[in-house]
Amino acid sequence: MFSLIIALALSAAQDIAAAPEAEADPAAAEAAPVPKEPERDPVTGELPVDPYEMSNANAGAGSFSGTGMRDAFHGQDGIRRIVNDMVDRSVADPRISEIFVAHDLVRLRRTLFEQFCYILNAGCDYSGRDMANSHKDLGLQVDDLNVLVEHLQAAMAAETISFAAQNRFLSKLAPMKRDVVTR
């Protein structure tokens, strides 16, 4: 789960970091072409990212079979509420909020939703980066991951997902730790 977040954010962060160096020397800035701020897509509201190969395999886990988990999570509407709630809690939490500062939260919410929806077999394909690539530069620790998991648990509880179903979903995410936690 976490990984998606990061992947999305990462690509956004790279673009942002590369752009605004013009301020350093105003004279030079006049002479040279000013680097453009990345512009958000007028339709999706997302920042541009470097191209990569899209595949459901990037989701880092396979889908559940059948419709039980989709129903337990109240379908796509429920999954969307959970993702938004989890992201809201995470960006507001001073323990991990820094991780999200340079992230494109629009893209993050979309790709996280796709990943959860794909894994829960609720009728989505995942179009984000894979877990290793999306997290490789974030320098995440286990403590960061645990904070995120607790926000996901809180969001699932707020959506009144049964605890057994919550854990079933987490069992798909737990193996991703090896790609997400890098230090």
Add this chain to the structure above:
Amino acid sequence: MHRISPLAHFTIWLALAAAAICPAQAQDLRNGGKLLLTNGVSTIEGSGGGGLATWSTIAGNATEEGIGASAHGTVIELPDYNWTSYGISVGFFDRVELSYARQNLDTIDIGAALGLGRGYTLNQDVFGAKVRLAGDAVYGDSLMPQIAIGVQHKRSSDDAVVAAVGGASPHGTDFYISATKLFLSHSILANATVRFTKANQNGLLGFGSATDNDHKPQFEGSIAYQFSRRFVVGGEYRTKPDNLAIAREDDWFDLFAAYALTRNVTVTAAYVDLGSIATADNQRGAFLSLQAAF
């Protein structure tokens, strides 16, 4: 070593361990990062685990980013005995755990029957060390458990009683290997531990006997269902040696419920069946333990 008090002993133990472990950690410590209840509770021997069975979990709330600690107190009310124990343990970087526990068994009327005097209390110090070798109880491969090895050095304070009941030594050392996993897909935590021991009644009646003085493998199993982030219910089974000629010793069994009142405080209540203890059969009763962890 014999002249040093248990606490001084433990402090030295801790200082040595800290000196050995800390230089490797250049990053800032982050403490208290474990998920709720994933540190387990404290066993009656002071190690991280269930109530009676030791697990591979490392005590305290810190992950591999920090140093955690826990303190606990436990009472067990039995028909013919009262048990109290308390202890502290420290977990370093979710890798190494050092623990100390003090066990006291009040023999009440049995003490008089054995000629010790009514209310004679058997005492023991338990010094433990545990190292996590591999795996992760929560994350990682869904079938790969967290595996740890450990040692518990036990020192009974009742040399004369141990000798009188036929124990070969008032001191002994247990070795164990433990595997623990939270199977998230079923909300079930399972643990299996093999302990090599010659302890009589956990060591309170000494170690070995004239005829039976070898370490033997014993099994400790726990299985628990996670009802919520805060609430777990389960059972444990622990086999024990039966070395003494004067009294039979039985396996132990419990049914427990653990509840995390807060991130730092866990209360565990259990029904325990400790079988026959020093000729008094059917020692079944109530177990209550309070743990504070950081």
